[in-house]
Amino acid sequence: MGQTQQQEKEDIVVGRNSVIELLKGQRAIECVYICDDTPAKGQPISRIVAMAKEKGIPVKRVDEKKLEHMAPGLHHQGVAALAAAYEYSTLEDIFARAQGEAVFIILCDSIEDPHNLGAIIRTAESAGAHGIIIPKRGGVGLTPIVSKTSVGAVEHIPVVRVSNLVNTMEKLKEKGVWIYGADMDGQPWDKTDLKGNIALVIGSEGFGLSRLVKKTCDVILSLPRKGKINSLNASVAAGILMYEAVRQRG
Structure with missing residues (x-):
């Protein structure tokens, strides 16, 4: 795996609880990805979407294949987030x-x-x-x-x-x-x-x-x-x- 691919994987946070905790914190987040398939539906997903929108973070609807590509081999539970590689200035x-x-x-x-x-x-x-x-x-x-x-x-x-x-x-x-x-x-x-x-x-x-x-x-x-x-x-x-x-x- 190349350096860029490895770093990008490390900046991907997957799983409902993990993404919720990421949204609670101060780290800059580029985007939240939500799977449209049935397993991704439910109250935790609605909470994640609401938290992301409240912080002005884009939410993208994707299919299962996209999430599997972003986090191969990881149990994503229908949700992933891409955290910023660097902190933003003012x-x-x-x-x-x-x-x-x-x-x-x-x-x-x-x-x-x-x-x-x-x-x-x-x-x-x-x-x-x-x-x-x-x-x-x-x-x-x-x-x-x-x-x-x-x-x-x-x-x-x-x-x-x-x-x-x-x-x-x-x-x-x-x-x-x-x-x-x-x-x-x-x-x-x-x-x-x-x-x-x-x-x-x-x-x-x-x-x-x-x-x-x-x-x-x-x-x-x-x-x-x-x-x-x-x-x-x-x-x-x-x-x-x-x-x-x-x-x-x-």
């Missing part, structure tokens, strides 16, 4: 890291591919960004695959997970941060001032920026497209924009 941690510099933040709007998120975190740390913000729902969290793809960058840059990305964007604006979203119909990326307090928003792989996130951005930036494909990989687009900000900020 918004205050990001501003503290800036230490008086113009703050530089990356927001990920529903990035679903763990390899993309890992690559974005790796580039952000290299580019001197002060932190990453991701949503609790609709995107991948700090899974073992994200950690491995980041090549250890998750150890060196704060990653904040928020319940509402739009509300967080509004809080950043109140702190004097300008929000720049990456999308197809914006102004040229290399003719925009990125030297102050800024946050770059990168949309999902398939759909780009969500409607409310795009509406909340102060400026939309676009990269030129010369070929037939109408979009770039999310981590590639993020890297280009981050290093344009690095270039401008000296």
Whole structure:
């Protein structure tokens, strides 16, 4: 078994009582998986679902085969939870890291591919960004695959997970941060001032920026497209924009 597979297995908690105790604790949880098959029904499952929803943790309905794949050979009782590989930071941690510099933040709007998120975190740390913000729902969290793809960058840059990305964007604006979203119909990326307090928003792989996130951005930036494909990989687009900000900020 490879290192990533082994680590991912260790972050899977199975069984009704074990998952309930995990939900009672303080450890960050990426997702709770509930089997739709008959053995998984009953009062403990209803309690798990209610506890997860109260804490804002996504609950996914899956079949028996999925749970067996996640926890081979383990008695899962129709329920499993994926715990975060790392602890999340706070918004205050990001501003503290800036230490008086113009703050530089990356927001990920529903990035679903763990390899993309890992690559974005790796580039952000290299580019001197002060932190990453991701949503609790609709995107991948700090899974073992994200950690491995980041090549250890998750150890060196704060990653904040928020319940509402739009509300967080509004809080950043109140702190004097300008929000720049990456999308197809914006102004040229290399003719925009990125030297102050800024946050770059990168949309999902398939759909780009969500409607409310795009509406909340102060400026939309676009990269030129010369070929037939109408979009770039999310981590590639993020890297280009981050290093344009690095270039401008000296």
